[in-house]
Amino acid sequence: MAAENLLDDIDLNSTPSQIDNEGIQHFFPNEVHGMLPDLNVDGEENYLLDLNALPHSPQLSQSNHVLFDLNQKPFDADVDGESSFTVGEENNANTYMWKLMKQIWKEALILSKKILKRNKKLKFLSNEERTAVYHILHQNSFNGRLKKGVIDSVASTFSVSRTTILRIWRHSKESDLHDVSQRKPRNCGRKRIQIDYDRISEIPLRQRTTIRSLACALDTNPTSMFRLLQAGVIRRHSNPMRPLLKEENKRSRLQFSLSMLEDSSIPHDPIFKSMNNIIHIDEKWFYMSKKSNNYYLLPHEEEPYRTCKSKNFITKVMFLAAIVRPRFDSQGNEVFSGKIGIFPFVTQEPAKRTSSNRVAGTLETKAMTSITRNVIRSFFIDQVLPAIKEKWPIEDAKNPIFIQQDNARTHISHDDDEFLKAATQDGFDIRLMCQPANSPDLNVLDLGFFNAIQSLQHKEAPKNIDQLVSAVVKSFEDFSIIKSNFIFVTLQSCMIEIMKISGSMNYKIPHLNKQMLQRV
Incomplete structure (x- = not known):
């Protein structure tokens, strides 16, 4: 009780100067006390602050500027949104402020009505x-x-x-029983159309190429078919065209896959050879640009406009690539990248006439349009073999090295005299071998390496042949050797599937967790 009486005797409105007069500065002038609420009054009483109250200042008191009343709302909006306030004789600046505040209040009112209307949801009573x-x-x-x-x-x-x-x-x-329960049945509304899934397998494949054609064949709507696709009832399948294999082709594919197994491991625990001495080689066209590209743009960004003289004759260059399986030590460090090189089929020709880009006689890079057997032989002897001898590990130089190529007509045979003479020089034993016919899945370049470096090449924007060659070579060198080794693992899995189905190509490339296999 004594504490309560003591608190009742304290004046809550007192300023620091009234509490202690010994050196404490006045923080609140006496002129302001009349503008502040009485703190001794019970908080339940309604007391509104005067927003127009200003601290005592000679500059403000002598100012002739007319200020608008802060306690007054800009306008009291009625149902029709019209204003009911009037502006006094303010100057132009204050008139502009009144109009601006009026517009802000109107927009806030309209926005609040929209929010309330959007958040209003129908409530169904149980x-x-x-x-x-x-x-x-x-x-x-x-x-x-x-x-x-x-x-x-x-x-x-x-x-x-x-x-x-x-x-x-x-x-x-x-109702006599005063039953006020819902009149809606439990299963109300439009009934879901039941689709006989067995009918889907009876529809010809040519009528199942799109969602719309499949829905038309089943007498339903495309939205229902799309829901089945999302639910996993039906699945999308991309069906590529594969080479036609004869029995002889299947037999050679099976024999080739079996030849990649260690002889000592057959038949109890077959394992693959290391394939460290087999160089995969092949050619591919690389284009300056694709016919159609996808870009991600901002809503206000301008769409790119690309042009060319003919979409059927986009500038292209053929490249000859040669890779072998990379090698690692026991710690997983790179010992040999396996990248022998990638060689463009281009020539340097002098310009015949002067143009805005160069004068006559300037050497220009031109893509070779005719690739013959003699051209392939010269590339093998002058570029591929020197690159192999330069990059091949010295400790393995005495062992036979095989160059695996496909059966293209322009490729040289394994007993070509000029090639054999150049391949046996400097103590190397380099031989040619051919993969089975119609078997792109037995070459790591066609299996995934070319597609990988092509995706890297398309990230560049070459304008001429020199830039295209530089982009392809850079993509070849930047490609990860870890992923290159993964492609060789995929090649071995393809050989396993070929042996399972007796040399056929009707198989799916199995999904392997290669990163987990690498850690193991």
Whole structure:
């Protein structure tokens, strides 16, 4: 009680200067005390601050500027959104401020109405809630008539409209048992169309190439078929065209796959050879640009405009690539990258006439359009063999090295005299071998390496042949040797599938967790 009496004697409106007069500076001038609320008054009393109150300042008191009343709302908006306030004789600046605040209030009012309208959701009362509504209405009725204000009160309590409450009251009068449960059955609305999935397999494949054609064949709508696709009932399949294999082709594919197994491991625990001495070689066209590209743009970004003289004759260059399986030590460090090189089929020709880009006689890079057997032989002897001898590990130089090529007509045979003479020089034993016919899946370049470096090359934007050659060579050198080794693992998995189905090509490349295999 003594503490309470002590608190009652303290003046809460006192400033620091009134508490202690010994050297404490006045923080609040006396002129301001009349503008602040009385802190000794109970907080339940409504007291509004005067927003126009200003600290005592000679500059402000002598100023002739007219300020608008901060306690007054810019306008009191009625239902139609019209303003009901009037502006006094302000100067132009204050008039502009009044108009600006009026516009801000209007926009805020419109935005609030939109938010309330968007957040307003229909609420469906359960049977228990409808029964509770009826009991409340029945208790507040007399001779079948509701008391005034009951409908609004109950509607506010259950957060529904007055129409819903009136509907429940009328519904109770229609039944002798006063049953106000929902009239909707449990399974109401449009019934889902049942599709016989067995009919899908009976439809010809030519009528199942798109969602729309499949929906038309089943007499349903495309949206239903798309839901089945999302649910996993049907699946999308991309079907490539594969080479036609004869029995002789299948036999050679099977024999080639078996030849890659260690002889000592057959038949109990077959394992593959290391393939460290087999160089895969092949040719591929690389184009300056694709016919169609996908880009991700901002909404206001301008769409790129690309042109060329003819989409069927985009500038292209053929490259000859040679790779072998990379080698690693016991710690996983690179010992040999396996990248022998990639060689473009280009020539340097002098310009025949002067143009805006160069004068006559300037050497220009031209793509070779005719690749003959003599050209292939010269590339093998002058570029491929020197690159092999330069990059091949010295400790393995005495062992035979095989160059695996496909059966293209322009390729030289394994007993070509000029090649054999150059391949046996400097103590090397380099031999040619051919992969089975119609078997691109037995060459790592066609299996995935070319596609990988092509995707890297398309990230560049070459403008001429020199830039295209530089982009392809850079993509070849930047390609990860870890992923290059993964392609050789995929090659071995393809050979396993070929042996399972007796040399056929009707198989799916198995999905291997190569990163986990690498850690093991």
